[in-house]
Amino acid sequence: MRQFAREEVAPAAEELDRTKSFPYELISKLGGLGLMGIPFPEDQGGGGADTLAYTMAIEELARIDSSVAITVAAHTSLGTMPIHLWGTDEQKSEWMPALCAGEKLASFGLTEPEAGSDAGNTSTTATLTDGEWVINGAKQFITNSGTDISGCVTITAVTGRSNGGGGGAERKEISNIIVPNGTPGYEQGEPYRKMGWNASDTRPLSFDDCRVPESNLLGRRGDGFKQFMQILDGGRIGVSAMGVGLAQGALDEALAYAKERRAFGQPISRFQTIQAKIADLSAQIEAARLLTYRAAIQKDRGEPFTLTAAQAKLITGRLAVRATEEAVQIHGGYGYIEEYPVCRFYRDAKVLTIGEGTDEVQQMVIARQLGC
Ligand SMILES: Cc1cc2nc3c(=O)[nH]c(=O)nc-3n(C[C@H](O)[C@H](O)[C@H](O)COP(=O)(O)OP(=O)(O)OC[C@H]3O[C@@H](n4cnc5c(N)ncnc54)[C@H](O)[C@@H]3O)c2cc1C
DSSP states (O other), X not given: OHHHIIIIIHXXXXXXXHTTOOOHHHHHHHHHTTOSSTTSOGGGTSOOOOHHHHHHHHHHHHHHOHHXXXXXXXXXXXXXXXXXXXXXXXXXXXXXXXXXXXXXXXXXXXXXXXXXXXXXXXXXXXXXXXXXXXXXXXXXXXXXXXXXXXXXXXXXXEEEEEOXXXXXXXXXXXXXXXXXXXXXXXXXXXXXOOSSOTTSOEEEEEEEEEEEEGGGEESSTTOHHHHXXXXXXXXXXXXXXXXXXXXXXXXXXXXXXXXXXXXXXXXXXXXXXXXXXXXXXXXXXXXXXXXXXXXXXXXXXXXXXXXXXXXXXHHHHHHHHHHHHHHHHHHGGGGGSTTSHHHHHHHHHGGGGTTTSOHHHHHHHHHHHTTO
């Protein structure tokens, strides 16, 4: 992945970002190399590798370009993973080979206008009528949902209500349902104009009496909440890898520039204040990388990893924001000019403290895990 990122992604990244163009060619090449399904079984078309290998691959992509990295990460850990984990044999054989080959992209539709951090507040409904789910509602900020190769979105929807058998408050029964692109009643809105991740695809979705077969239910009816919590836990490792990679990419650029740029008759890398920034970043990146790998290793060993993944997500998002800011600072005026990758890196960093659970949500998860 490092070689691919340097040889194929780096030369294209600036233009893709500037023209806000989805990287179709790169995704097709990644699919050809077997990198669009790294952690999935080989007999389903996947790479047969573990979470740690996947984490390192995402890190290397984000070191060069975050738009391509989030496209692969959202496709893998959010879009394809639920089908791998809970799909029936029929669902797997319908979707996994094309998704792992990168011929189709998968997306995960959790966030709604009134359900972001409070993701259980889903108001999209799916009503079972004559053997079909009739879906009504809206989702927003959904990655990979509206490209020419988007194959399906897995959405959370309210499929019933219960009062838990007692006189308590009414509870929503939430389930996951696969909705193929092209299904009548399922529309993708125009892509958002974003601060960063310009070459990735993010759109609002609407469902208006959208009908899919009953067999598109993913996993058990009513397990949707539990399932999406599990998906978010794993997804956080991928997003942490993006933070590590982006911070490392910013340091790579800053270090190279500092050795080259001269002021007061010497390279700026000779100044102690510049050295302190570079030294601090290198130490913090190494620590964040090891924490991220630890979460991946815990997941691979079947150990609990919710706490470590949330800690890694919290640390790496903030580190990416700080590292990219310092890298721009070290570049001086050129850091503010788009031809230099650090300018794009700075814009791409901020979302890492928001997506896949905000920093405040990570703090909640961590505090709960610690017994608060
Ligand atoms: C580029 C991009 C791509 C995305 N891709 C996807 C995707 O593919 N699929 C998907 O489902 N979603 C996706 N998202 C959505 C993302 O996960 C949400 O934006 C995020 O979870 C925050 O939800 P929200 O935007 O509704 O913010 P809100 O929940 O409205 O939060 C607003 C602020 O309030 C704070 N807050 C909320 N509750 C609390 C609390 N209890 N205590 C303290 N503070 C709190 C938050 O931390 C935040 O600072 C994407 C978002 C972006 C920007």
